Amino acid sequence: MLSKPETRAYREQLLAALNRLDDQRADLKVEALRALGGDASGGLSNVPLHPADLGSQSSEEDVMLGLLENEEQLIAEVRAALDRLERGAFGRCEACDRPIARKRLHVLPYARHCTSCARIVQHETAPR
Ligand SMILES: [Zn+2]
16 A cells, blocks of 8 residues: 555656646657648647558658557556546556565556566557
8 A cells, every 4th residue: 555645756757747648748749740731720639549540651750650659559548547546446456466566666566467467468469
């Protein structure tokens, strides 16, 4: 169980990460729009977010959209971690229910799994 100061510290860390990721995502969207030949002044909300929606793309666009997708995923992870924090489930491994090492949480506050489970999960969902 996390102490109150710890909870507060992790919340601040996660919110800071969320802000940073949001900024990066906004930048990436501008870049992606440019790569796709769109009009950056037309607003950012109309950027297609999923490469699958776009058909064939040049590799530069693929890279850009890959980055954007990573960013979206990270933001979702941070949001989920904040949610776990509010529910009191933060810091516990979703797979084995054991506490996640503080050292790991310090580096990766949105970690869902302890180190050993993460190794298994990452192995199962190996990057493309
Ligand atoms: Zn575990």
